[in-house]
Amino acid sequence: MKKHDQDFMKRQNRLTVFEIVKNSRPISRAAIAKQTGMSPTTVSRIVNELIEEGYLFESDQVSEGLGRKSTLLDMVNGSVLSVGVELDVAHMNVGIVDLQGQLVCGSRFDKEPDESAERTIERIGEAIGELVELNRIERSHIVGIGVGLPGIVNNGKGLVVFSVQLGWKNVALADRLKALTGYDVAVDNELKVKALAEHLKGAAIGSTHTALLGFGHGVGSALILEGEIYRGEMNSAGEIGHTTVDPNGMMCECGKTGCLQTYINISSLLSEANRIRPVKTIEELFEARRAGEQWAVQLIERALMYMAITVNNIVCMNNPDSVILSGELIEKFPEVYDEVEKLCNSRFIWEPLRGSFTFHRSGLKEQGVVIGSGLLSQNRFFALA
Known part of the structure; x- marks a missing residue:
C-alpha cells in the first residue's frame, strides 16, 4: 500500500473513532474495537493520541456486566x-x-x-x-x-x-x-x-435516504444517501429550483425563463403581488390571504401546488425514506407545511410511492x-x- 493510502486510512480511522466516542459516549476501547473491526492495539493508539491532544478523557465510569471492567471514554466538550x-x-x-x-x-x-x-x-x-x-x-x-x-x-x-x-x-x-x-x-x-445537520442532530437521524427541500428566497434540495451528502460532479446536485417548468414562463433571476422557483420563491411572490397592490413583505402577502383577498389566496395556493409538485418530482427521482421541508416559507408560516403535506398525500405524489416515505419539519429550523x-x-x- 502506498504511503498516501496509509495516511488516508489513518486519518479515516482516527475520525471514525472520534465520531463513535462523540455519538456513543461514554464508551470503552473494547466497544470501539468491536464496532469498527479495528484491532484493540489500533484503537488504543488512536485513543491515546486523542487523550494527549486534549479531545478525550478517561471518565470515572467503568463498563457494566460480567468480566473485566473497562474504563469508559468521554469527550472534552470545550x-x-x-x-x-x-x-x-x-x-x-x-x-x-x-x-x-x-x-x-x-x-x-x-x-x-x-x-x-x-x-x-x-x-x-x-x-x-x-x-x-x-x-x-x-x-x-x-x-x-x-x-x-x-x-x-x-x-x-x-x-x-x-x-x-x-x-x-x-x-x-x-x-x-x-x-x-x-x-x-x-x-x-x-x-x-x-442536510448534514439534520442527519447528525435533527429530523434525519436514523434515515438512510433523506431529501431535504428548502423553500424561501430560492428553491433547492439536498440528498443524504447512506449517511453521505450526494454532491454530483460540480457539487450542484439538488438545484431543482432552476429546472424548467414552463419555457414561456416568468423570467428568473438566473437569466432563464420558466424556472420552478419563479412560482414559489419569496421575491417572485412579492413581484407578482405588487402587480395588484403594494406589498413590501411576505408577511403582508400572507396577511392578505388570511383576510380572504382572492388574488392573494390564488397566488399562495399556486405556490403551494408547485411545492407539492417539487416534492413529487424529488420523490420520483430519488425514492427517499424521509422528506424534510425547510426554509423561510415553512418556518415562518406553519400552515404551509400542513397544506403541502395534504396536497402531496391527496393529489400530487405518484400513487405507487405514497406511503413509501415520511414527512418531517426541519428539526433545527433557523439554526x-x-x-x-x-x-x-x-x-x-x-x-x-
Whole structure:
C-alpha cells in the first residue's frame, strides 16, 4: 500500500473513532474495537493520541456486566469549537458550535443593500471577533469556520462559483476569509450543510435516504444517501429550483425563463403581488390571504401546488425514506407545511410511492445552516488532523 493510502486510512480511522466516542459516549476501547473491526492495539493508539491532544478523557465510569471492567471514554466538550456562518439575501447568522453540534452562542446581522462580496466577507470577520469577545470564547479552541450559502459552490476550493441570490460569481470566499481571520474555512451550499445537520442532530437521524427541500428566497434540495451528502460532479446536485417548468414562463433571476422557483420563491411572490397592490413583505402577502383577498389566496395556493409538485418530482427521482421541508416559507408560516403535506398525500405524489416515505419539519429550523456549517468545519479539521 502506498504511503498516501496509509495516511488516508489513518486519518479515516482516527475520525471514525472520534465520531463513535462523540455519538456513543461514554464508551470503552473494547466497544470501539468491536464496532469498527479495528484491532484493540489500533484503537488504543488512536485513543491515546486523542487523550494527549486534549479531545478525550478517561471518565470515572467503568463498563457494566460480567468480566473485566473497562474504563469508559468521554469527550472534552470545550476542546473543539467551530464557527458556523449562514449567508442569505438580507442577513447573515454567525454562531459558535461545540462538539455535540450545540449552538454555544450566536447573533444575526442584517446585510446592507447591494453589499459587495468583499464587504460581506469583511463583516463576517468582524462578526466573529465580536461574538468571540462578547462571549469570552477561547480563540485557541476554535478549529475553523464553516460557511453555508445559496448557490453552486466548489467545496474543495472554497469557491462560490455562482449564487443568484447573493449576486456572486467566482468569489474565493475561503481564501479571503482565512486571510482575514487566520482560520481554515470550509464553504458549501446552505442546504447541503443543513442536510448534514439534520442527519447528525435533527429530523434525519436514523434515515438512510433523506431529501431535504428548502423553500424561501430560492428553491433547492439536498440528498443524504447512506449517511453521505450526494454532491454530483460540480457539487450542484439538488438545484431543482432552476429546472424548467414552463419555457414561456416568468423570467428568473438566473437569466432563464420558466424556472420552478419563479412560482414559489419569496421575491417572485412579492413581484407578482405588487402587480395588484403594494406589498413590501411576505408577511403582508400572507396577511392578505388570511383576510380572504382572492388574488392573494390564488397566488399562495399556486405556490403551494408547485411545492407539492417539487416534492413529487424529488420523490420520483430519488425514492427517499424521509422528506424534510425547510426554509423561510415553512418556518415562518406553519400552515404551509400542513397544506403541502395534504396536497402531496391527496393529489400530487405518484400513487405507487405514497406511503413509501415520511414527512418531517426541519428539526433545527433557523439554526440548521449555522450548526451544519460548524459541523462541516469540524469534520474537515478532524479528517485532516
